[in-house]
Amino acid sequence: MAKVMDKPDVFVEKEKSVATLFLNRPEKRNAFHIDMWEAIGNSIDDLKADNHIKVLIIRGVDETSFAAGADISEFQTIRYTAEGARKYNSKVMEVEEKLKDFPKPTIAMIQRYCVGGGLELALACDMRFSSTSGLFAITPAKLGLIYNLKPTKNLVDLVGPGRAKDILFSGRLLKAQEAYEFGLIERVYEDEDVVNKTYEYALEVGERAQRAVKGSKTIINEVVKGEQEESEEIARLILESFDSSDYKEGVNAFLEKRKPEFKEV
Helix, strand or coil: CCCCCCCCCEEEEEECCEEEEEECCHHHCCCECHHHHHHHHHHHHHHHCCCCCCEEEEEECCCCEEECCECHHHHHCCCCCHHHHHHHHHHHHHHHHHHHHCCCCEEEEECCEEECHHHHHHHCCCEEEEECCCEEECCHHHHCCCCCHHHHHHHHHHHCHHHHHHHHHHCCCEEHHHHHHHCCCCEEECCCCHHHHHHHHHHHHHCCCHHHHHHHHHHHHHHHCCCCCCCHHHHHHHHHHCCCHHHHHHHHHHHCCCCCCCCCC
């Protein structure tokens, strides 16, 4: 699957309960220009309001690449000065925060290159599933720039400070198995299986009780932020689940030894 010529560089397709956000610039290994970040942010806003969608997958349009980072030409234009870089970085971080705060599960499905801004985007997802050919790197040390705190924290939260320093100091490429051992990615599939396995998992999550799925994501995000005690909001979220129709359906289905049919969105 090469570039989809009748589609923009970022587009969304929906099937059943799963939305897929495609990066459609394979001739540049899906390297980001600033308008792509804007389009990703707008797509996230739209999907947040779509109650039919339960899971979001982000991927390259073909096996060429997930995303190989920023379009290098913009380093000589938009990002050539500190002020230009500030505006660009602010947009990127705004989009990444939207993705992290997206209430539904998100999966980065990675084939081949996941580098720089591509890995930043993947780190903002809930999970990262890679093909065995996945290649991972963050390369500021090769360009003379310093990453912002929030994406760096996302990296540290996953792999720890020592391994984050290794990745950032060296800028080296990690193959999928090492990335898995580092905790950078959650699953590794054979190249020919990664698409089917990722969508199978997404559809499975879409069949679960969505109040429980979203609630778990909310609580995990609070834990990552450093919370150790339940706030009133979190306590209410938990208790309200026991009054939900899906809780009753889940209990009845378990007792009746049948598959539950959850209705809440």
